[in-house]
Amino acid sequence: MSLANPNQFGAPIQDYMEQEEEWEREGLLDPAWEKQQRKTFTAWVNSHLRKAGTQIENIEEDFRNGLKLMLLLEVISGETLPKPDRGKMRFHKIANVNKALDFIASKGVKLVSIGAEEIVDGNVKMTLGMIWTIILRFAIQDISVEEMTAKEGLLLWCQRKTAPYKNVNVQNFHLSWRDGLAFCALIHRHRPDLLDYSKLSKDNPLENLNLAFDIAEKYLDIPKMLDADDLLNNDKPDERAIMTYVSCYYHAFQGAMQAEMAANRICKVLKVNQDNERLMEEYERLASDLLEWIRRTLPWLESRQSGNSLVAVQKKLEEYREYRRKHKPPRVEQKAKLETNFNTLQTKLRLSNRPAYIPTEGKLITDIQRAWNGLLGSEKGFEEWLLAELMRLERLEHLAKKFKHKADIHEAWTSGKEEMLSSQDYKHCKIFELKAMKKKHEAFESDLAAHQDRVEQIAAIAQELNALDYWDSGAVNQRCQKICDQWDRLGSLTQQRRHGMDEAEKVLERVDSLHLEFAKRAAPFNNWLDGTREDLVDMFIVHTLDEIQGLIDAHSQFKATLGEADKEFQSIMTLIKEVDSVARQFNVPGATINPYTNLTGNDINSKWNEVKTLVPQRDQTLQDELRKQQNNEALRRQFADKANQVGPWIEKQMDAVSALGMGMQGSLEEQLSRLREYEDAVYQFKPHLEELERINQQIQESFVFENRYTQYTMETLRVGWEQLVTSVNRTINEVENQILTRDSKGITQEQLNEFRASFNHFDKARAGRLAPEEFKSCLISLGYSVGQDKQGEIDFQRILSIVDPNASGYVQFDCFLDFMTRESTDVDTAEQVIDSFRILAADKPYILSEELRRELPPDQAEYCIQRMQPYHGPDAVQGALDYMSFSTALYGESDL
Numbered sequence: 001m002s003l004a005n006p007n008q009f010g011a012p013i014q015d016y017m018e019q020e021e022e023w024e025r026e027g028l029l030d031p032a033w034e035k036q037q038r039k040t041f042t043a044w045v046n047s048h049l050r051k052a053g054t055q056i057e058n059i060e061e062d063f064r065n066g067l068k069l070m071l072l073l074e075v076i077s078g079e080t081l082p083k084p085d086r087g088k089m090r091f092h093k094i095a096n097v098n099k100a101l102d103f104i105a106s107k108g109v110k111l112v113s114i115g116a117e118e119i120v121d122g123n124v125k126m127t128l129g130m131i132w133t134i135i136l137r138f139a140i141q142d143i144s145v146e147e148m149t150a151k152e153g154l155l156l157w158c159q160r161k162t163a164p165y166k167n168v169n170v171q172n173f174h175l176s177w178r179d180g181l182a183f184c185a186l187i188h189r190h191r192p193d194l195l196d197y198s199k200l201s202k203d204n205p206l207e208n209l210n211l212a213f214d215i216a217e218k219y220l221d222i223p224k225m226l227d228a229d230d231l232l233n234n235d236k237p238d239e240r241a242i243m244t245y246v247s248c249y250y251h252a253f254q255g256a257m258q259a260e261m262a263a264n265r266i267c268k269v270l271k272v273n274q275d276n277e278r279l280m281e282e283y284e285r286l287a288s289d290l291l292e293w294i295r296r297t298l299p300w301l302e303s304r305q306s307g308n309s310l311v312a313v314q315k316k317l318e319e320y321r322e323y324r325r326k327h328k329p330p331r332v333e334q335k336a337k338l339e340t341n342f343n344t345l346q347t348k349l350r351l352s353n354r355p356a357y358i359p360t361e362g363k364l365i366t367d368i369q370r371a372w373n374g375l376l377g378s379e380k381g382f383e384e385w386l387l388a389e390l391m392r393l394e395r396l397e398h399l400a401k402k403f404k405h406k407a408d409i410h411e412a413w414t415s416g417k418e419e420m421l422s423s424q425d426y427k428h429c430k431i432f433e434l435k436a437m438k439k440k441h442e443a444f445e446s447d448l449a450a451h452q453d454r455v456e457q458i459a460a461i462a463q464e465l466n467a468l469d470y471w472d473s474g475a476v477n478q479r480c481q482k483i484c485d486q487w488d489r490l491g492s493l494t495q496q497r498r499h500g501m502d503e504a505e506k507v508l509e510r511v512d513s514l515h516l517e518f519a520k521r522a523a524p525f526n527n528w529l530d531g532t533r534e535d536l537v538d539m540f541i542v543h544t545l546d547e548i549q550g551l552i553d554a555h556s557q558f559k560a561t562l563g564e565a566d567k568e569f570q571s572i573m574t575l576i577k578e579v580d581s582v583a584r585q586f587n588v589p590g591a592t593i594n595p596y597t598n599l600t601g602n603d604i605n606s607k608w609n610e611v612k613t614l615v616p617q618r619d620q621t622l623q624d625e626l627r628k629q630q631n632n633e634a635l636r637r638q639f640a641d642k643a644n645q646v647g648p649w650i651e652k653q654m655d656a657v658s659a660l661g662m663g664m665q666g667s668l669e670e671q672l673s674r675l676r677e678y679e680d681a682v683y684q685f686k687p688h689l690e691e692l693e694r695i696n697q698q699i700q701e702s703f704v705f706e707n708r709y710t711q712y713t714m715e716t717l718r719v720g721w722e723q724l725v726t727s728v729n730r731t732i733n734e735v736e737n738q739i740l741t742r743d744s745k746g747i748t749q750e751q752l753n754e755f756r757a758s759f760n761h762f763d764k765a766r767a768g769r770l771a772p773e774e775f776k777s778c779l780i781s782l783g784y785s786v787g788q789d790k791q792g793e794i795d796f797q798r799i800l801s802i803v804d805p806n807a808s809g810y811v812q813f814d815c816f817l818d819f820m821t822r823e824s825t826d827v828d829t830a831e832q833v834i835d836s837f838r839i840l841a842a843d844k845p846y847i848l849s850e851e852l853r854r855e856l857p858p859d860q861a862e863y864c865i866q867r868m869q870p871y872h873g874p875d876a877v878q879g880a881l882d883y884m885s886f887s888t889a890l891y892g893e894s895d896l
Contacts, residue, residue: 034128036230040241041131043225044139044248048075059131060124066096069119073103076138093120101130109137132240139247154243154250158182161189167202173239173246178231180208183249187215190253194219205232222248262836263855269833270860272352273890279345280357286338287363293331294371297323301378304385308471310393317386321697324718332722335372336729339365343730343814347737350818351744353829353891356805380715387705394703396470398541403461407479409534410454414486421493424500436515436595438501443519443597445494450527455487518575519596525568526599529607532558536614543705545629552622559615569608576601632704639695640709646688647712650720653678657727658766660735667749668742672735679728689721737814747821755820758782759813769810772800782820830891837883846871846880 038059046055049068052075056062063069065088070081082099085092097116105111111133118126140150148156155170162168165185170176177183179202188197194215200208209228216222225245231237306313342365345357358364425437462480466473535558542548579594594600657678660671696714699707742752758781760766762774770778776796779786786796801807803815840855841847847868852861864886871880 034124036226036234036238036241037128037132038124039227039230040225040238040244041128041135043223044135044244045072045131047223047248048072051075060122060127063097063127063130064120064122065093066098066100066116066119069100070096070103073100073134076134077103077107079103090120104130104134104137107137109133132244135240135244135247139251140243143247143250151243154247157250158186158246161186165189165197173242174237177242177246178237179205180210180212180228183212183216184208186246186249186253187212187220191219216249216252220249220252222252262839265836266833266840266864267856267860269890270856270863272348273354274860274863276345276348276352276354276357279341279348283338283341283345283357283359284363286334286341287359287368290331290334290338290368291363291371294375297327297375298378301375301382306389306393308393308396308469310390310397313386313389313393317390317700320383320386325693332725335368336726338368339726340729340733343733343737347740347814347818350815350822351741355891376719383715387700390703391705392468394541396465396468398539399461399465399468400470400472400476402539403458403465403476403480405537405539406454406458406461406534407483409530410451410458410483413451413530414483414490417490418486418493421490421497433595434501439516439519439596440594440598441494441497441501443523445498446523447527448490448494450524455483458483514575514579515594515596518572518579518594519599521568521572521575522597522599522604525565525572526604526607528565529604529611532611533607533614536611536618540625542625542629543632543703545626545633548622548625548629552626555618555622562615569604572604573601628702632699632702635695635699635702635704636707636709639692639699640707642688642692642695643710643712643717646685646692646717647710647720649685649688650717650724653682654720654724654727657724657731660731668735668739668752672732672739675728675732675735679732682724682728689717692717734814738817741814741817741821752817754782755817756813759816769812770816771810775800775803775811775816778816830888833887833890834884837887841883844875845873845884846876847883848877848879849881852881 042056042059045059049055049072052071054068054071056068067084070084073079074081081103084096084099094116097119101111101114101116111130114126114130114133119130136150140154143150143154143157151173155173158170162170162182162185165181165188167179168181168185170182181200181202184195184197184200187194195211200211206228209226209231213224213226213228217224222245225248226241306316342357342359349355349357459480462476465476470476540551542551657675660675660678692714738752741747742749758778759770761781762770762778764774776786779799786792799819800811803811803819837847838844840851849861849865852864855861856864864883865881867889868881868883868886870876871882873880
């Protein structure tokens with residue numbers, strides 16, 4: 001390091017001199033300090049004058065004629081001063097001293113209260129001050145550590161070098177050096193072969209000081225500038241003297257300083273590499289975890305096993321809601337974090353001149369997005385299947401109950417009918433009894449025909465249950481088959497019985513007209529009553545107000561016919577009264593027993609009273625259902641009102657975020673601030689979406705399956721919300737990476753705006769990317785020369801491979817920005833790292849693990865040792881490591 005350049009390192013010398021004014025008042029007034037300074041400064045001066053074959057004995061006397069002062073300045077500066085005056089008169093001496101002082105001032109030194117007359121007169125205070133000024137300028141000012149002042153830099157250097165040593169704590173340039181251990185530690189750090197530090201003790205300061213001073217003088221060519229007794233006898237040793245002596249150590253070891261600077265560069269590069277590897281490992285872990293979760297979740301979402309149970313499907317629906325509320329949101333955040341980490345990693349790799357990171361097979365961002373899209377599709381299909389399955393099973397439950405109800409009524413009606421039809425009692429009765437039996441049989445045939453519709457209904461319901469895959473369709477089919485077989489037997493038996501009666505009719509002629517009339521009128525009325533009772537208790541399922549209103553209107557029309565039915569009831573009951581009257585009047589035995597029908601007046605009266613009771617009950621049931629449908633309609637309107645607010649809001653936010661993502665709306669910091677505001681607004685708006693989820697749950701629990709008041713569904717709003725959150729996070733990440741690129745590359749906001757404006761101009765589709773031809777036009781617009789010949793096309797394809805490493809066919813803005821900034825900025829290269837390792841290895845083509853552990857922090861030293869390949873050159877020694885292949889591997893230039 002040259003001492004001739006006045007501004008090579010550190011702050012201007014004026015700053016030191018302003019700081020030294022207080023030292024001047026304090027240091028030179030202390031006799032003990034003056035003594036230390038005399039000895040130290042004299043030794044320092046002689047260490048330089050001996051190069052010219054001379055020295056001084058008395059510091060205030062030997063500089064009085066100015067000759068040795070000028071000689072000292074020529075030696076330490078390497079420059080030639082004006083020719084000195086050789087006379088011995090006072091003015092000759094003053095002229096020589098002034099030449100020396102003018103030379104000092106020409107080096108940017110501000111001389112405080114120091115004149116040539118005081119030096120010529122032998123003023124010891126002024127002479128020591130002048131020598132201290134020279135030491136500051138030519139020995140200390142050029143000490144630079146991390147852009148600190150010379151004193152602070154020298155102190156920091158001492159602290160770093162002595163930090164690993166026991167009982168050493170350098171905090172200043174006076175008391176921290178009294179026990180001698182700090183001097184010994186500096187020597188041992190750079191020349192461990194000169195002393196054994198482990199044998200030193202803090203309790204032997206005199207021995208420690210003399211050992212350090214003797215070794216420095218003998219082996220390091222540092223004269224003995226300090227006296228051990230002076231350091232121990234003074235409460236506070238002179239700071240200038242110690243700084244002067246310590247600066248000699250610094251210059252003696254400045255070769256090691258180059259190694260330290262090289263080590264710092266390597267540490268910086270290795271730290272970047274270690275940070276990038278940690279990000280890669282984090283990405284792999286997050287990607288594996290997310291893909292594994294999707295893999296485990298998909299079979300559940302793709303399962304279509306309901307067990308044909310309404311309860312089981314309702315349980316599945318609740319499990320799906322639980323999945324949407326608790327399990328899915330953390331994974332949405334994980335996916336956003338994964339994409340953010342990936343983009344940040346790629347940006348850091350580009351900024352550190354590293355190759356782009358390519359995840360392991362199956363874990364690319366596109367692979368994760370493909371798996372995520374598959375998950376979304378499975379969710380949509382699963383929810384649609386659940387709702388359809390709910391409707392199907394609800395319909396099945398209704399049909400099963402209806403089937404059982406009609407089958408119970410039919411079986412109750414057919415009970416005993418086969419035995420009755422199989423009887424041949426008509427062969428053993430009188431003619432009027434036969435007539436009665438025949439009329440009774442005709443009435444039965446009429447009743448049988450009336451029941452034909454019920455049997456067909458039962459068969460139709462059983463067929464629908466089979467078509468809908470009812471879980472107990474076997475039992476339904478068995479019961480339906482039994483009813484149909486019985487029905488066929490009843491028809492056959494009815495025909496056989498009629499044939500037998502026709503044969504007996506030739507003998508039997510008498511007919512009881514009243515009983516016959518009752519049977520004829522009572523049978524259809526009874527059928528009407530049975531059908532009416534069945535209709536009044538019939539179950540129904542509706543989904544709209546129009547459907548329930550239709551049932552209410554039909555019921556009102558039915559009630560309008562009850563007047564005519566009452567007249568028929570009174571007419572039938574009149575026939576019974578007439579029979580009773582005739583029986584009493586003419587005393588006809590058995591006249592009250594109607595031979596033509598099993599119906600009695602009590603049967604008709606009981607069923608009629610039951611019909612009159614069921615009518616108001618039916619009214620109440622219909623009104624309850626009307627209120628339920630009105631509530632469902634209110635839920636539809638409530639959901640629609642909220643969805644018609646949330647949906648447009650999400651679309652508006654998406655448009656705003658997309659517009660910000662295109663840039664050109666203020667500085668990057670302003671864009672980032674606005675994006676943060678959008679992010680806060682999105683999360684503050686989330687309660688609206690949660691309220692919609694609550695309303696949607698009520699709608700599903702009420703079995704409402706359509707809504708004509710809005711085009712939005714809960715699924716479309718969920719997807720829109722997730723897309724908005726992802727878009728905000730992705731855009732924030734892109735802007736942060738642009739800021740990182742701008743700041744690390746040193747480009748201005750104007751340059752960044754120019755890059756963005758050119759990119760947006762050629763991005764006609766506003767897709768945030770450029771096709772190759774658009775990218776070429778953009779480069780030309782920015783002044784980049786792209787030839788139209790074959791070589792120009794080759795150069796352009798090379799550039800295209802840099803900005804589109806994955807050959808996607810498009811150039812993203814961040815890759816475009818990285819390329820434009822890289823064209824005008826400098827970055828670390830593999831050659832620079834190799835040069836740094838070569839310094840640490842003392843110009844050897846290999847490096848040893850001991851050298852790495854001595855010069856690098858422990859973690860980074862071990863990082864290099866584990867990854868460096870053995871060196872196999874002809875001059876290799878045991879344990880030699882190849883730092884060249886390791887350095888190129890850091891920048892992706894080898895297969896290491």
